[in-house]
Amino acid sequence: MKQRLLELWNLLRTLASDDAYERYVDHCSQAHSRDALLTRQEFYKRQQETKWSGISRCC
Amino acid sequence: MRKLLWILVALTGAFAVGGIALHRGESINAMWIVVAAVCVYAVGYRFYSAWVLAKVLSADPGRATPALRLNNGRDFMPTHRWIVFGHHFAAIAGPGPLIGPTLAAQFGYLPGTLWILIGAVLGGCVQDMTILFLSTRRDGRSLGQMARDELGPVGGLAAIVGTLTIMIILIAVLGLVVVNAMKHSPWATATVFATIPIAVLVGLYLRNIRPGRVLEGSLLGVALLLFAVVGGGWVDHHPTLRALFDLDGTGIAAFVIGYGFIAAVLPVWLLLAPRDYLSTFLKLGTILLLAIAVVLMRPEIKMPAVTQFIDGTGPIFGGALFPFVFITIACGAISGFHALVSSGTTPKLIGSETDARLIGYGSMMLESCVAIMAMIAATLLEPGVYFAINSGPGVVGATADAAVATISSWGFPVTAEQMHALATEMGEATLFARTGGAPSLAVGMASIFSNAFGQGLLALWYHFAIMFEAVFILTTLDAGTRVGRFMLQDALSHVWRPFGQTSWYPSVLIASALIVAGWGYFLYIGVVDPNGGINILWPLFGIANQLLAGIALCVATGILVKHGKLRYAWVTALPLAWIAIVCTAATWQKVVSTDVRVGFLAAAEALAEKLASGGLTPEQAAVAPQLIFNQRLDAALALMLTAILWIVIADMLRVSWRVVKGLPVPPSSEAPAVALAEVRT
Numbered sequence: 001m002k003q004r005l006l007e008l009w010n011l012l013r014t015l016a017s018d019d020a021y022e023r024y025v026d027h028c029s030q031a032h033s034r035d036a037l038l039t040r041q042e043f044y045k046r047q048q049e050t051k052w053s054g055i056s057r058c059c
Numbered sequence: 060m061r062k063l064l065w066i067l068v069a070l071t072g073a074f075a076v077g078g079i080a081l082h083r084g085e086s087i088n089a090m091w092i093v094v095a096a097v098c099v100y101a102v103g104y105r106f107y108s109a110w111v112l113a114k115v116l117s118a119d120p121g122r123a124t125p126a127l128r129l130n131n132g133r134d135f136m137p138t139h140r141w142i143v144f145g146h147h148f149a150a151i152a153g154p155g156p157l158i159g160p161t162l163a164a165q166f167g168y169l170p171g172t173l174w175i176l177i178g179a180v181l182g183g184c185v186q187d188m189t190i191l192f193l194s195t196r197r198d199g200r201s202l203g204q205m206a207r208d209e210l211g212p213v214g215g216l217a218a219i220v221g222t223l224t225i226m227i228i229l230i231a232v233l234g235l236v237v238v239n240a241m242k243h244s245p246w247a248t249a250t251v252f253a254t255i256p257i258a259v260l261v262g263l264y265l266r267n268i269r270p271g272r273v274l275e276g277s278l279l280g281v282a283l284l285l286f287a288v289v290g291g292g293w294v295d296h297h298p299t300l301r302a303l304f305d306l307d308g309t310g311i312a313a314f315v316i317g318y319g320f321i322a323a324v325l326p327v328w329l330l331l332a333p334r335d336y337l338s339t340f341l342k343l344g345t346i347l348l349l350a351i352a353v354v355l356m357r358p359e360i361k362m363p364a365v366t367q368f369i370d371g372t373g374p375i376f377g378g379a380l381f382p383f384v385f386i387t388i389a390c391g392a393i394s395g396f397h398a399l400v401s402s403g404t405t406p407k408l409i410g411s412e413t414d415a416r417l418i419g420y421g422s423m424m425l426e427s428c429v430a431i432m433a434m435i436a437a438t439l440l441e442p443g444v445y446f447a448i449n450s451g452p453g454v455v456g457a458t459a460d461a462a463v464a465t466i467s468s469w470g471f472p473v474t475a476e477q478m479h480a481l482a483t484e485m486g487e488a489t490l491f492a493r494t495g496g497a498p499s500l501a502v503g504m505a506s507i508f509s510n511a512f513g514q515g516l517l518a519l520w521y522h523f524a525i526m527f528e529a530v531f532i533l534t535t536l537d538a539g540t541r542v543g544r545f546m547l548q549d550a551l552s553h554v555w556r557p558f559g560q561t562s563w564y565p566s567v568l569i570a571s572a573l574i575v576a577g578w579g580y581f582l583y584i585g586v587v588d589p590n591g592g593i594n595i596l597w598p599l600f601g602i603a604n605q606l607l608a609g610i611a612l613c614v615a616t617g618i619l620v621k622h623g624k625l626r627y628a629w630v631t632a633l634p635l636a637w638i639a640i641v642c643t644a645a646t647w648q649k650v651v652s653t654d655v656r657v658g659f660l661a662a663a664e665a666l667a668e669k670l671a672s673g674g675l676t677p678e679q680a681a682v683a684p685q686l687i688f689n690q691r692l693d694a695a696l697a698l699m700l701t702a703i704l705w706i707v708i709a710d711m712l713r714v715s716w717r718v719v720k721g722l723p724v725p726p727s728s729e730a731p732a733v734a735l736a737e738v739r740t
Binding site for chain 1: 130131132133134136138139141142145146150151152153154155201222229233265266267270271272273274277327328331332335336389390394396397399400403404534535538539541542545561600604
């Protein structure tokens with residue numbers, strides 16, 4: 001039961017891109033060198049700027 | 060066993076569709092429509108979408124998607140298909156599928172419902188899935204880029220002009236919807252005003268206090284928004300505050316225009332991004348709640364299946380069933396705008412090519428479902444009430460007595476007392492002539508919610524619904540202005556290079572001001588128009604949206620032919636042909652019709668004659684020259700949009716003909732195939 005709730009919580013976090021930074025850090029630790037890692041705040045700002053530079057909302 | 064189940068689903072669907080189509084009685088239960096819709100979607104998804112994906116698009120689960128090949132942990136990143144589905148649905152679902160069906164309900168519940176179901180399953184869903192798939196094969200390239208690469212520069216230019224035009228008209232018409240919901244409604248105005256500081260607060264929280272903690276910030280924001288709905292009620296009961304927020308149409312329009320400009324030049328994290336999180340949560344929550352409430356309450360549909368207004372004399376917008384039901388309901392059946400989203404961020408997240416079915420086809424099905432619910436919410440109102448709310452004073456008469464007399468004479472009885480009692484219940488001074496669809500939808504939603512979740516609180520539910528619509532209309536307004544600004548800056552950079560720097564402030568301010576001036580003009584004209592403005596702007600928006608769909612389907616058809624799939628090209632060519640017929644017929648009527656309620660030019664002539672002969676009151680005469688100019692401008696705009704559509708169709712046919720004849724064509728821009736195994740290692 002507890003496991004299920006935790007899974008649901010994680011799903012909700014991913015859906016809301018609440019865990020985007022954690023996933024980014026994971027990705028960097030796997031793929032790239034660690035020196036270019038952005039801080040949480042820098043990452044959030046860049047993520048928002050990328051998201052809203054194209055058409056991401058509709059009628 | 061499986062086969063038996065699907066035969067059963069198909070039979071139930073056919074029975075329910077037959078039931079709603081042939082039913083001619085006092086009223087019909089909404090569950091008939093719900094069951095018909097669910098069965099049609101299920102069969103469409105299970106069979107048609109699977110066939111299109113496998114046979115027509117030849118999706119290959121063994122081929123690495125750009126998310127895998129170009130994974131950078133940020134914009135390119137393989138993501139679980141249900142997560143991408145959620146993001147994609149949140150991106151495509153806007154106010155369109157709520158407003159279109161509400162307006163088209165003037166023809167009765169049947170025509171709109173059938174078009175939403177058939178249009179989605181054979182048109183809109185196919186378009187969304189195909190464009191998503193084709194963009195995924197091209198590293199997430201945009202519709203405009205694909206048009207240029209695959210068809211040539213003409214197609215590319217048409218896509219850009221079409222996008223910019225639709226953006227301006229869309230923002231104007233949505234702004235008008237908000238203005239009509241807020242004018243002389245202190246409660247709605249105070250609540251919508253309060254959403255702005257709330258969003259800024261959440262923005263600061265997400266950037267400075269707890270960076271990126273979206274769930275916490277949104278929870279805080281949604282709680283504050285609900286409080287703002289209650290707070291709006293207090294303002295409404297306070298004599299001094301009430302007067303402060305009691306604004307007329309032009310006042311609110313000026314506010315929306317100023318707001319749009321400021322929002323477009325502020326950094327995204329401060330206002331746009333946080334409000335989008337709030338609006339997404341509200342949207343998903345409200346849609347879910349509405350679906351549950353409809354099933355729990357099983358309301359009776361009071362609107363007839365088909366009304367006498369299919370002949371073109373309807374009070375909400377002029378024009379006959381064909382082609383105007385297909386123009387009025389764009390989002391929910393087929394929406395070209397989705398092609399822009401499907402060729403944006405989504406293709407960069409897809410982990411497998413076969414996911415395009417769930418994400419592209421599935422999201423659009425859900426969007427279509429929202430349109431069906433909006434149709435139910437509009438048609439469960441007493442038809443007399445529905446027409447009283449949605450008809451402009453220029454059509455039914457400016458006073459309450461005149462309006463109820465006109466509407467009752469059509470065979471939809473309604474009394475001034477009934478309207479007054481309803482307005483009081485909803486916490487409003489009046490509900491007459493609140494054109495634009497949002498207020499009547501809010502009344503429908505409030506009555507569903509209060510019936511399903513306990514009586515009373517009608518006024519709260521009503522203003523919650525208004526706030527909900529306003530919040531995500533304002534998000535579309537911000538985001539649209541910003542995208543328009545980027546496109547304009549890009550175009551202006553060809554004239555003078557520094558304009559292309561998207562963060563150079565003089566360029567930002569000038570480009571934003573130009574875009575805001577564009578939609579602000581149409582918004583202002585819509586507000587001063589005694590016929591409500593929606594009847595002019597919404598068809599124009601529909602034509603523009605269908606034009607974009609036409610461009611998207613041209614790109615898809617051209618690519619299918621180039622890839623040797625000529626015999627399957629009808630999958631996108633058939634919806635394209637229908638769109639071309641509808642758009643051309645609608646434009647033709649909007650330009651040449653002698654009926655002043657349909658033809659732009661006829662309306663301009665009639666008004667000019669009245670002005671010349673002195674048949675107008677001083678107030679009417681003051682705005683008449685602007686209205687005359689606007690009608691002529693609209694005629695030119697509609698002609699331009701349809702001309703663009705035919706130019707792109709001709710370009711697509713030219714490329715297809717060259718393919719068939721074996722002549723050289725622009726090479727395929729598909730990224731080279733990389734096997735899954737190569738990326739994984």
